[in-house]
Amino acid sequence: MQELIAVLTITVLAVLSPGPDFAMVSRNSLLLSRRAGVLTALGIGLGVWVHVAYTLLGVGLVIQQSLRLYAALKIVGALYLVYLGLKMLRSRPASMPEAQAAVAAVSDWAALRTGFLTNALNPKSTVFVVSLFLQVVQPATPMAQRIGYGAFVSATHVLWFGLVALLFSQGTVRAGLLRWRHWLDRAFGALLVGFGALLAGSALRR
Numbered sequence: 715m716q717e718l719i720a721v722l723t724i725t726v727l728a729v730l731s732p733g734p735d736f737a738m739v740s741r742n743s744l745l746l747s748r749r750a751g752v753l754t755a756l757g758i759g760l761g762v763w764v765h766v767a768y769t770l771l772g773v774g775l776v777i778q779q780s781l782r783l784y785a786a787l788k789i790v791g792a793l794y795l796v797y798l799g800l801k802m803l804r805s806r807p808a809s810m811p812e813a814q815a816a817v818a819a820v821s822d823w824a825a826l827r828t829g830f831l832t833n834a835l836n837p838k839s840t841v842f843v844v845s846l847f848l849q850v851v852q853p854a855t856p857m858a859q860r861i862g863y864g865a866f867v868s869a870t871h872v873l874w875f876g877l878v879a880l881l882f883s884q885g886t887v888r889a890g891l892l893r894w895r896h897w898l899d900r901a902f903g904a905l906l907v908g909f910g911a912l913l914a915g916s917a918l919r920r
Contacts, residue, residue, distance in 0.1 A: 720850050725867050728842045729874045734795055734909050735839075738832045739875045741802070741902040742825060743882035750825040751879030757829025759872035764834040765843035766864035770857070775848060784837070788914070791835040795910035798832075802903025833871070843867065 735758050743751025776783065833839050846867070851860060 717850065717852060717855065721846065721863050721866070724842075724846060724850060725870050729870050733838050734832055734836055734906060735829075735871070735875060736878065737902055737905050737909070738798070738828060739878050740882050741899070742828070743879040745898060745902075746825070748879060748883035749822070751883055752876055753822055753825035754829035754832075755872055755875035755879050757826040757831075758833040758875050759829075759868045760826075761830040761833030761836075762839065762843070762868040762871050763864065765839050766847075766861075766867065769844050769847045770860060770864070784840075787840060788837045791837045792910040792914035794831060794835045795906045796914075798828075799903040799906030799908075799910060802899045802906065804903075829875075 739751055739754050739758070742754045847860065847863070851863060
């Protein structure tokens with residue numbers, strides 16, 4: 715029971731803390747569509763399973779003990795965030811019909827993939843899942859229960875970021891802000907580049 719309470723509490727606190735996932739869902743919900751935001755949230759939940767899978771397979775222990783491997787993962791994640799951020803920073807002003815066309819051009823798969831990669835390549839998620847399963851969950855805990863914990867972590871991500879998507883895609887607020895679309899895109903882009911720079915800096919310092 716103590717283990718279960720610890721997993722539930724730590725998961726909720728970790729998911730609520732701001733990071734690249736929050737920035738990406740907020741951006742897609744506000745500037746693209748509610749559907750894009752929700753699918754991004756679903757992709758984030760699926761990305762959690764990458765970290766859960768390699769942790770359950772024992773790779774998480776290797777990552778925890780290898781500073782070089784962890785630094786390499788940080789660099790890869792940082793490069794992806796910087797890549798996304800630079801794409802947004804290149805956003806240009808567009809008329810309303812052009813903005814609507816851009817929204818229509820975003821496929822469900824693209825939104826899902828963006829959420830998945832944002833989480834799967836997020837070192838913050840690596841640290842959280844590895845620490846949770848190696849330090850909180852006991853070695854004697856059955857594999858079925860461990861998988862259940864993974865399902866809870868994934869579902870919590872989907873629920874929280876799905877709620878964020880719904881909030882940021884409210885009609886009147888979103889309609890009023892779409893005229894500033896390129897500036898908001900640049901702001902989210904700068905935020906992602908900043909996250910990437912911080913990750914890269916912490917990796918290089920090690």
